Structures are given as C-alpha cells and as structure tokens.
Amino acid sequence: MKELLNDTIISFNEYIDRLPEGCMMIANNLRDDRIAEALNHIRDFSEGASWIAEAIRLLKENNVAINLDMTKIINYLAEINDGLSIGDYNLVADLFEYEIVPFFTGVELGASKI
Numbered sequence: 001m002k003e004l005l006n007d008t009i010i011s012f013n014e015y016i017d018r019l020p021e022g023c024m025m026i027a028n029n030l031r032d033d034r035i036a037e038a039l040n041h042i043r044d045f046s047e048g049a050s051w052i053a054e055a056i057r058l059l060k061e062n063n064v065a066i067n068l069d070m071t072k073i074i075n076y077l078a079e080i081n082d083g084l085s086i087g088d089y090n091l092v093a094d095l096f097e098y099e100i101v102p103f104f105t106g107v108e109l110g111a112s113k114i
Contacts, residue, residue: 023096030093
C-alpha cells in the first residue's frame with residue numbers, strides 16, 4: 001500500500017503541475033475559435049478532475065494531508081458546463097484562465113514518500 005500511496009502522490013503532483021498550462025491551452029483554443037479542440041481538452045480536464053477526486057479520497061483515507069477543496073473543483077465543472085450549454089466560450093475561457101489556473105498553481109503534496 002505504501003508503494004501505491006507514493007506513486008499516487010508523485011502522479012498527483014505531476015498532474016497538478018501540468019494543469020495550469022493545460023487550462024491556458026483550453027482558454028486560448030476557445031478564444032481562437034478552435035472549439036472542437038478545446039472541447040476535447042475540457043473532456044480530458046473533467047476526467048482528470050475525477051482522477052484528482054479519487055486520489056484525494058485515497059490519500060485522505062491514508063492520512064496524507066491535502067489542502068485542495070474538491071467542492072471548488074466541482075463548482076468549476078458546473079460553471080464550465082453552464083457556460084458551454086449557452087455557448088459562452090469567452091466565459092468558459094475566462095473561467096479557465098482567471099479562476100482555475102490560479103486555483104491549481106502552486107498546489108503540491110508536501111510529501112513524496114510515505
């Protein structure tokens with residue numbers, strides 16, 4: 001189990017570290033009218049959010065401290081869905097750039113070994 005936790009922490013940190021860049025790519029694609037490409041990346045983002053939720057659950061169950069509010073991520077997903085459903089791609093782009101990027105910037109689990 002320790003190896004699984006260590007691997008999860010490493011994967012979590014690597015994924016979180018790449019998220020801001022991916023979010024900016026989504027925002028730029030939306031603003032540049034590359035909607036299909038942006039939507040594919042948004043799908044990947046929401047699948048990644050599910051993985052983050054599962055990783056957080058596993059880590060918390062094993063007493064790894066995490067200061068990441070999953071409720072905020074769920075709210076972001078709802079806002080993204082709302083924006084997409086009305087076709088407001090600028091709103092969604094702004095959400096990624098000005099809310100989601102800052103939320104994930106600098107998030108890292110302090111321990112890489114259990």
